[in-house]
Amino acid sequence: MQKNSTPRVAFIGAGNMAGAILRGLIQQGFPADHIWAADPGQDKLDALAKETGIQVTTDNAEAVMAVDLVVLAVKPQRMQQVLQPLQTAFQQQRPLVVSIAAGLTCATLQGWLGEALPLVRSMPNTPSLLGAGVAGLYATAEVSDQQKSWVEAISQAVGEAVWVSEESQLEAVTAVSGSGPAYYFLFTEALAAAGEKLGLPAELALKLAEHTALGAGRMLSETPETPAELRARVTSPGGTTAEAIRIFEEQGLHKLVDEAAQAAAKRARELAEELKG
Numbered sequence: 172m173q174k175n176s177t178p179r180v181a182f183i184g185a186g187n188m189a190g191a192i193l194r195g196l197i198q199q200g201f202p203a204d205h206i207w208a209a210d211p212g213q214d215k216l217d218a219l220a221k222e223t224g225i226q227v228t229t230d231n232a233e234a235v236m237a238v239d240l241v242v243l244a245v246k247p248q249r250m251q252q253v254l255q256p257l258q259t260a261f262q263q264q265r266p267l268v269v270s271i272a273a274g275l276t277c278a279t280l281q282g283w284l285g286e287a288l289p290l291v292r293s294m295p296n297t298p299s300l301l302g303a304g305v306a307g308l309y310a311t312a313e314v315s316d317q318q319k320s321w322v323e324a325i326s327q328a329v330g331e332a333v334w335v336s337e338e339s340q341l342e343a344v345t346a347v348s349g350s351g352p353a354y355y356f357l358f359t360e361a362l363a364a365a366g367e368k369l370g371l372p373a374e375l376a377l378k379l380a381e382h383t384a385l386g387a388g389r390m391l392s393e394t395p396e397t398p399a400e401l402r403a404r405v406t407s408p409g410g411t412t413a414e415a416i417r418i419f420e421e422q423g424l425h426k427l428v429d430e431a432a433q434a435a436a437k438r439a440r441e442l443a444e445e446l447k448g
């Protein structure tokens with residue numbers, strides 16, 4: 172095991188989220204020969220290997236046995252079925268395990284892994300693909316400082332990373348930043364549709380809405396002002412923005428967003444309950 176240098180990393184499940192993280196890692200210069208991906212989809216693996224130069228396998232145990240850090244990136248509903256046949260490999264290799272699955276608790280995952288292993292729960296998001304992700308991280312007591320620094324380095328290679336002190340806070344992280352990109356995409360869809368209704372060609376309306384999201388996102392992250400301050404700068408008294416904001420407020424945007432986030436967090440808790448061993 173390489174404990175003091177760049178860890179060797181395997182992704183079990185090479186879908187959307189694993190693909191976003193591992194492509195982000197490679198773009199940031201993480202060595203491709205340190206990365207494994209295991210998935211039943213041979214065509215998907217072949218394409219990924221060709222694109223990135225990583226090592227791929229349809230044999231999950233082979234990937235576990237080859238690395239220091241295993242990212243569990245299958246759907247929560249599939250996790251038990253994936254982990255139980257891997258117990259022997261996990262107990263022999265004893266890698267750091269990082270689960271990115273929504274909902275599944277450390278207690279449930281430890282039960283499926285067999286004996287307690289160092290375990291981190293991470294809730295990343297898809298902008299990791301562009302190095303603009305943000306992940307919430309929670310570590311169990313078994314995780315060493317060295318292993319925490321690996322997880323931080325991997326998460327920071329594809330964006331920002333924050334540790335939470337209570338495992339239950341990951342439900343809120345899931346509701347805000349894990350699912351969050353989809354909220355902004357939905358808003359962009361709605362704004363583009365509104366532009367079309369106002370008479371713009373669909374393609375142009377979408378381009379305006381998308382580029383406005385990009386510009387607003389960059390202002391949020393690259394200027395020191397708060398979102399409210401940035402909004403005030405767009406909102407001329409008696410002007411057009413004030414009218415739009417009035418409608419958002421009268422129609423209860425804050426309440427709507429609060430209810431949506433509550434529903435996402437509730438679903439994370441339900442998944443944990445439904446799937447626990």
Ligand SMILES: NC(=O)C1=CN([C@@H]2O[C@H](COP(=O)(O)OP(=O)(O)OC[C@H]3O[C@@H](n4cnc5c(N)ncnc54)[C@H](O)[C@@H]3O)[C@@H](O)[C@H]2O)C=CC1
Nearest residue numbers: 184185186187188210211244245246247271272273295296
């Ligand atoms: N998509 C997102 O925005 C985020 C997803 N997550 C979590 O990431 C995990 C994966 O989600 P996605 O990437 O969206 O799903 P996905 O469906 O794109 O990827 C799952 C992958 O697992 C593979 N798989 C299925 N059975 C397998 C097996 N027996 N062994 C190995 N691989 C197997 C599938 O072929 C697929 O490629 C989920 O647990 C989800 O909660 C977390 C944060 C954000």
Ligand SMILES: O=C(O)[C@@H]1CCC=N1
Nearest residue numbers: 272273345349350351
């Ligand atoms: O929708 C989901 O369940 C996953 C977790 C956060 C984003 N996608």
